[in-house]
Amino acid sequence: MSYFSSDFKLGILGGGQLGKMLLQETRKWDIQTKVMDASSEAPCKIACNTFVIGDLLDFDAVYNFANDVDVLTIEIENVNLDALEKLEDEGKKVYPPTKALRIIQNKAKQKLFYIDNGIPTADFHRFAYKSEIEDSIANGGLHFPFIWKAARFGYDGQGVKVVRKLEDLEGLPTGECIAEDLIPFKNELAVIVSRSVSGEIKTYPVVEMEFHPEANQVEYVICPARIEPKVAQKAQEIALKVSEKIQHVGLLAVEMFQTQDDKILVNEVAPRPHNSGHYSIEASYTNQFEQHLRAILGLPLGCTDSKVAGIMVNLVGAEGYTGDVVYEHMEDILKLEGVTPHIYGKRQTRPFRKMGHVTIVNQDIAKAREIAQMVKETIKVISK
Amino acid sequence: MSYFSSDFKLGILGGGQLGKMLLQETRKWDIQTKVMDASSEAPCKIACNTFVIGDLLDFDAVYNFANDVDVLTIEIENVNLDALEKLEDEGKKVYPPTKALRIIQNKAKQKLFYIDNGIPTADFHRFAYKSEIEDSIANGGLHFPFIWKAARFGYDGQGVKVVRKLEDLEGLPTGECIAEDLIPFKNELAVIVSRSVSGEIKTYPVVEMEFHPEANQVEYVICPARIEPKVAQKAQEIALKVSEKIQHVGLLAVEMFQTQDDKILVNEVAPRPHNSGHYSIEASYTNQFEQHLRAILGLPLGCTDSKVAGIMVNLVGAEGYTGDVVYEHMEDILKLEGVTPHIYGKRQTRPFRKMGHVTIVNQDIAKAREIAQMVKETIKVISK
Missing domain, CATH: 3.30.470.20 (ATP-grasp fold, B domain)
Incomplete structure (x- = not known):
């Protein structure tokens, strides 16, 4: 069976910006796609052939979603792995494979994997509960400063915090975590x-x-x-x-x-x-x-080579703005050479939410860096 | 009003491959789109926000389509110009403007426009009916060989023919046309x-x-x-x-x-x-x-400069094949460096139908030309 035919269907778990940009490529090759996301306003809702609303962490939702797809992939790693494993056992092509996802999805497991395989990584301690961190500090087993990371479901800077004193632990989730050398x-x-x-x-x-x-x-x-x-x-x-x-x-x-x-x-x-x-x-x-x-x-x-130097600037929601998004001074950055904005299509902005990115390309990396700074200083993601 | 907001809607007349590639860019900027095409299987059907089936040459279809769009554009010039003109008169932004389209849509008018404006073009004769060509040849006013072109609705090589003898005129449409020097x-x-x-x-x-x-x-x-x-x-x-x-x-x-x-x-x-x-x-x-x-x-x-040299090869349906399309040897061309196929998503192939294109890029234009030839000699657009 050819991928470039209407018989083939690619399933994508997650309908955010990564899925959206992946869909762009499926359109280029006319690959049929089916996407699942929990939000009816996910950026992937258009440009796929079928869009399904469903919880990526729910066994049945993931398992049932995949029944008519030929290859299943993800755009976010926080998905129900038991469903993926069952699908794999039944012969479904799941890429990345569940085994790799199990190592990656849990940051404590990921760190142990590095140790087991002789891959250099920062020293760390693993804790089943946050309360164990406090015990460890009290007993002199752990010293400030360190990086606290939730073992699971961290995303976009959430689930990570620099801890310099005991009070920095307040308000953090209580579950499995690691404390890593800074x-x-x-x-x-x-x-x-x-x-x-x-x-x-x-x-x-x-x-x-x-x-x-x-x-x-x-x-x-x-x-x-x-x-x-x-x-x-x-x-x-x-x-x-x-x-x-x-x-x-x-x-x-x-x-x-x-x-x-x-x-x-x-x-x-x-x-x-x-x-x-x-x-x-x-x-x-x-x-x-x-x-x-x-x-x-x-x-x-x-080929993974570059044609030209490239610099990427994230477009994140400005502090102090929550609501219907407005991209201020977009026209000013479009005047600059080699500047391409990507707007992800999320309707609502909030502080630090990833709303898009801008790429700056140039033969000369120093020139690209100068233009990137102008972009960064010009565009603002605010609300109406 | 910003184009990068959900308040704005771009209307596109025509849902073929050009519209499809235009839609890719609207997705990149999250611009809301509405597309009309006569075919329910048009490549643009997915990736736009709203798809309407309608005859691009029908006044009411075009006029009604545009009522809720902010800017109206085309991906094919064979559209109802009276509807566009009325929309323009009512203040709708129509780009390209109807006046430009009127000159271009009729090839006889287009040629006269070149003459009127001192733009060099091949000499030609204009005929209201094909029968007038035969008269002109008989009277010595027109000599073989020449290029016959239908004044209207020529597309993708249709509506153009090299005429070397009287028999070459057989079977051609009888309407307005031009005869141009070869x-x-x-x-x-x-x-x-x-x-x-x-x-x-x-x-x-x-x-x-x-x-x-x-x-x-x-x-x-x-x-x-x-x-x-x-x-x-x-x-x-x-x-x-x-x-x-x-x-x-x-x-x-x-x-x-x-x-x-x-x-x-x-x-x-x-x-x-x-x-x-x-x-x-x-x-x-x-x-x-x-x-x-x-x-x-x-x-x-x-910026319209090139990062690298680029060569484009059209993927047209091979002679002798009509039906559900298959892209043969696609995997072989994907092994070559700097090769990007674009598949338009038309389900049915027929001889010479434009089904896609392949771009070959390279720092070295001679190397790109070599690879382009390999692409051309390898890939085949056939039917099941």
């Missing part, structure tokens, strides 16, 4: 590895997250990373090792720290298209969404 | 000019149509054209002149002949995204579909 890193890097059903592997170039000097927030994702070639090579090698050990199918975004003494530590991974790869839509020969499709459909992987 | 051209070139509501103008690079040496059929659209800079400059100047005189809004694709003595003659124009600009999706900083949107929405025009 790494004073030189750079935060990421590498996206694509691995196809047939085992073919290709990595994208190393990208760099540039942080705001004061706010400690990622401002720019820059490709290629402005780092020494030997550091880039090490990052690539470690990303490939994670990919090989985790046996994913599709994309694996590997986020890493470059420490002050140029060690590479794996922070966390995502088994799907990723924010750090959005630049690829405009900059790469094969964008990450097309590559994910190629990988899960068992097609040959595309 | 130009023994060195190259067929095209320039896409974008012109926004505010009058801002940007041209894309000159592209070249490379013909099959025997079959006299366009095989490759190549950007940039492999011609002398002074010829390219002349082509650009003439395209700009046509654009200025015709006062379109949106894109204007100007097809031209480069004669043996390096004169440029305008062949014909299309006031919309065009097959000769498909390469821009992968090769240009701003692709033609995004540029059309920018132009008709009055946004700043984007």
Whole structure:
């Protein structure tokens, strides 16, 4: 059966912005799609062939959704894995495979996986309940500062917090979590590895997250990373090792720290298209969404080289604005060279919600960086 | 009112492949869309917000379709112009404007427009009926060979025929037509000019149509054209002149002949995204579909430069095959570097029907040309 025929149907769990950009590629190849999301206003609602409203964490919803799809994939890892496993057992093609998702979905398991496989990562402690953290601090087993991470359901910066004193733990969820050493890193890097059903592997170039000097927030994702070639090579090698050990199918975004003494530590991974790869839509020969499709459909992987340098700026809701979204000064950024906004189609903005992103491409990375700063300083996501 | 808000609605007349690729860009910016096409299986049926089945040449269908859209555009010029004119008179934003469409829709009028405005074009005769051609030949007013063109409704190679002897006229439509001198051209070139509501103008690079040496059929659209800079400059100047005189809004694709003595003659124009600009999706900083949107929405025009060289190969139905389409050897071309197929989503193939296209991009145009040839020789559009 050909993927490029009306007999084939791809199922996608999750209807957010990643699914939306994946759908763009399915339209390019006229691949039939079916999407499930809990929200009737999900960005994926149009541009798929069938849209189903359903809870991604509900066994029956996921299991029943998949009965008439030929290949099932995800755009978010928080889905019901027991349903995926049953589908796999029945012969359904589920990519990434449930086994890889089980490792990734729980951050404590993910960390243990790194240890078991000799993959460098920051030291950490695992706790079944938040209350155990307090005991550990009292007993001298854990010291400030550290990073608290919820073991499950963290997303878009939620589920992660820097803890410098006891009071910082107040209000956090009480369940399973980890406490991780705070790494004073030189750079935060990421590498996206694509691995196809047939085992073919290709990595994208190393990208760099540039942080705001004061706010400690990622401002720019820059490709290629402005780092020494030997550091880039090490990052690539470690990303490939994670990919090989985790046996994913599709994309694996590997986020890493470059420490002050140029060690590479794996922070966390995502088994799907990723924010750090959005630049690829405009900059790469094969964008990450097309590559994910190629990988899960068992097609040959595309070239991951860049045509030009690419920088990505997230469009997040401005503080102090909640309600019907307005993109202020959009026309001003459209005047700048090589600037492409992507609007995800979420109707409501709220502080720090990811509403879109803007890509800046240029032959000259320094010029791209200048324009990116103008974009960042100009556009504002507010409400009516 | 912002275009990037749910209050705004763009109407598109025609739901074919050009509309489909235009819709891709509206999805990128989350612009609300409404599309009309006569076919319930039109490629645009998904990915728009509202799809209406209707006859594009019917006054009431077009007029009623547009009542709740803010801006109305076309993806095909064969639409009911009286309805557009009435809408314009009532204050609706119709781009391209009806006046430009009236000149372009009728090829005899289009030729007279070139003459009236001093735009170089091949000599021609205009006939109200095909029977007048026979009279003219009999009286020595017209000589073989010449190109017969129907004044209206020609599309995708239909409505055009080289006439070398009287019998070649048999079976052709009997209505208004022109007979044009057959130009023994060195190259067929095209320039896409974008012109926004505010009058801002940007041209894309000159592209070249490379013909099959025997079959006299366009095989490759190549950007940039492999011609002398002074010829390219002349082509650009003439395209700009046509654009200025015709006062379109949106894109204007100007097809031209480069004669043996390096004169440029305008062949014909299309006031919309065009097959000769498909390469821009992968090769240009701003692709033609995004540029059309920018132009008709009055946004700043984007950069028309190329990141890399681009070559486009049309995927047309192979001779001898009619029925449910199959894209044979798709996986083989996906192995080649910088190759992106676009499948339009038409269910049925027939000989020479445009079913998709493939873009090949590369830093090196000669390498791109080699790969394009491999693509052309590999993929086949057949039926089950």
